[in-house]
Amino acid sequence: MSTAAHLTSPLPTRLTAADLEAIENATQSIGRRLLDEALSAQPTPISPDWWVQQAGEWATGDDDLKVRLFRLVDCMPMLDDPAALDRHVREYLDDGVVERLPTALRMALQAARSGVLAPLAARAVRAATLAQARRFIAGSNPDEAAAAALAERRHHRAFTLDLLGEAVTSDDEADAYAAAYTRLLTDLPPQAAHWAHDPLIDDGIDGPLPRVNVSLKLSALDSQFDAVDPRGTSDRVLARLRPLWRLARDRGAQVHVDMEHHATKDLTLAIFRQIAAEPEFRDWPHCGVVVQAYLRESPRDLESLAAWARGRGTPVWVRLVKGAYWDAETIHAEAAGWPVPVWREKWRTDACFEASTRYLIEHADALRPALGSHNLRSLAHGMAVAEHLGLDRRGVEMQMLHGMGDPEKVAVTGAGWRLRVYMPYGQLVPGMAYLVRRLLENSSNDSFLRAGFVKHVPPATLLAPPAPPALSPAGSTDAAAAVAAAAFHNQPLADFSIAEVREALQREIDAADRRFAAGPASVPLVIDGVRTAAPESFERRDPSSRDRLLARVAAADAAAAERAVAVASAACGSWRARGFAARAAILRQAASIMRRRRFELAALEIAEVGKGWREADADVAEAIDFCEYYARESERLGRPVRIDVPGEENVNGSVPRGVAVVIAPWNFPLAILTGMTAAALVTGNTVVMKPAEQSSLVGLALHEILLSAGVPPAVVGFLPGRGEAVGPALVAHPDTALIAFTGSRAVGLEINRRAAEASAVGGRLVKRVIAELGGKNAIIVDDDADLDEAVVAVVQSAFGFQGQKCSACSRVIVLDRVYDAFAARLAGAVRSLRIGPARDPGARVGPLVDEEARDRVATFIDLGKRTCRTLVAVDPGPLAAAGWFVGPHVFADADPLGPLGQEEIFGPVLALFRAADFEAAIALANGTPYALTAGVFSRSPARLARARESLEAGNVYLNRGITGALVGRQPFGGYRLSGIGSKAGGPDYLLQFMVPRTVTENTLRRGFAPPPEPA
């Protein structure tokens, strides 16, 4: 479990204080020798190492320059066209930035730019960048990598080869990754048999070590690698991993499993343990896994690995590293509102590395220690511990990365320790993520390499034991914490990488199953707190499994609407009198009930509308956000504003509109119904809630929560039913003042018309309509885009919840130069999506909500097949007989003005368009009557600026998916035919539910007035 309580357990040790003191003394002397040796071999300005260090150095201390340089570096491999290259260099290194470059580089760029040499200068920058990338990459193919590995052996250094390939988006790519390792493990060991024996690197404690050693990333063995589904992921990974392990074992090679992000750490360890304990591998010692000391929970992982390895009976290798994703882990956790899994201070990571080193060496019979670091203090400490405990040097090894710290490698090898070099190889495009990680490390103030070899920090400081810095900025931290606490925070999504979290949702799914197995639920009308049946009712079935009857739902009619409005109308005065603060308190109480019942509500959504695990959880979290956010906002907006002058008092306040009708959709069954209802209630309106007929159970749950939170029964009525039967009566009723609707364009426009007519014909007020309608949203993929990210985001935006979101991507517009490459990768990724019942955490595509939705989507698919080129058409197979399943489809060459280019489909259907240039792409994106969401993937600052300004959508997303707007952070809503009203979850939303009112009093009596109130 990854909760805070488990993060900081110290590792047990048999070492005494005297042992530790002796180890520290030895660390100092070993460290000093290594450092002296390495410094004497330090790179000179003519060596590539020097340039690598300098590049990091230029970027350090100037965050803007650092970001620009790293971003430019990142897109370089895509820029093989000279004009595009020149444009990007100019955009990233514009005149303002060039001024801040080191003199030599600045003068070179300025001279080149002033004349015909501009393209040459750009090409020089690209060549230099790619050369730098190649510094860290040991070759572009297995032959080059093998040659580089052999070169290392000539320096008496062992190697481990790693094939670059982090973003695997399809089964084909995962197969290709496995195939590349198969080739490597087939071809290299026979060659290695002829290499000369080198005792320093070939002799292990129990005999010869494999000469061929490979490292691999488990996430690259499965396109759907996801901790939410450990069983499915493990099965698929193991199916590709077992043959590789067999091959390695049979050919006498070693396989090491790398560690990636924290979210996949537990799953990676579990898969490693599973395969290593299988009977065929149980006695195989030549396998290993990485532990990252920057993770707070790494001590616990080490202890559990040691206990497991003892049970296995054969040791495994543990490569102890500090961790390569520190920035990403910190940013990701902070953005998600999760506990940050890494230590926040560098000295803690170092201390954890040293404690883990001691632990590993003390348990070297079970866990073979491999210490991966370029920090000579960390390594010297490891050497000192090994010597102190009398561990044979052949039983431990030091490891470093290719292209980093070469002088240190000379020092470590020279001191007689086995050193293994980690050598990534492969193409530059997948290698850029790796390169940027290396650049980040090299330019970090906390880097040992930078401190020792660029900043020339004194040896005593470099070799000092890890300890807190003398000065801690406690004051500023407290102030920052106070500001942060006052701000609105989104409810963090569930972290399904944590086993307990997965189990909690599974328990609720099982509990819901038991309830439904006992018989269908019954959903009544609730008016004035009284639950009543209706003359008519309808059935709601599980869309994943339509044989399962979930509920019988009372269908409200016009008479029920009349009663509900009458009750709500009568309750207006008392609810208004409650005041903003009391109503806000009730919303907060509702939020806290939802928090308590979070997984129960999510399980209900999974059953009732077919939402997948993450989508269902996100919907509940958003509902909580709406309650909390609108509670805060109502207190801000509800506070009357005084503008007094002598003799005159002015109070600008607001009053509620009256009875609000809330008509909600099923696709965000809790969040949208909660959002509209909470906004109406907190501003003092009474409400008649009409949930979608497909999500009446969730609607009823919300109604119960609101009553338990303290909303008086007369203030919120609950009218399930068919929209066409009850909707018109509510909209046209003379006593309803406001209609908040989210749903289809046709129904929204009809409501708007009906409300206007009712106001015109004998009404007492002009009804206010807030309508959130559809979208025909596009993502543009520019020709310099990161295709890995674009494919993942398009797939998520188009097929998340089967495309049944108004924000979903239903058009992707790709620039000509990358169209074919993108289309091929997209097709592979979409074909690899797993279809399954919503309750299956591994299902990426679940059922559509009902038969009508299935049939409607089917007509678009028929049309696509007849009029377009079918790129992907996935058949759901036997699932189609069980539920309302439709496989994902992608169509190319659709008519932009035809139905696939213009109409909202609300299903897993995506149309792919080719654009000649960026302007054409923008024109295509804007070429529908909708304006809801839109996105762009581009690495050109100028084009991103152009998209910012010209994409017509209420929510424009740059370099990310276009769904999943967060309350407060991304207020949501569109314009044109996408809706009327201001954005949900934004600072203006509540104003629509209130009527502004000004009261002015003349306070002058016979020449005397009280002093004005301060504003």
Ligand SMILES: Cc1cc2nc3c(=O)[nH]c(=O)nc-3n(C[C@H](O)[C@H](O)[C@H](O)COP(=O)(O)OP(=O)(O)OC[C@H]3O[C@@H](n4cnc5c(N)ncnc54)[C@H](O)[C@@H]3O)c2cc1C
């Ligand atoms: C052979 C080998 C294999 C590797 N395999 C992996 C792998 O599978 N997975 C992986 O993640 N990494 C891996 N690494 C990368 C390794 O984690 C980085 O190279 C390493 O983090 C750099 O640390 P250092 O000990 O060389 O240098 P140092 O300069 O001593 O430490 C830098 C490290 O300290 C940590 N750090 C930086 N700032 C802070 C801070 N403010 N608070 C807390 N900690 C901080 C970070 O981990 C950073 O990388 C591997 C490294 C080697 C040598």
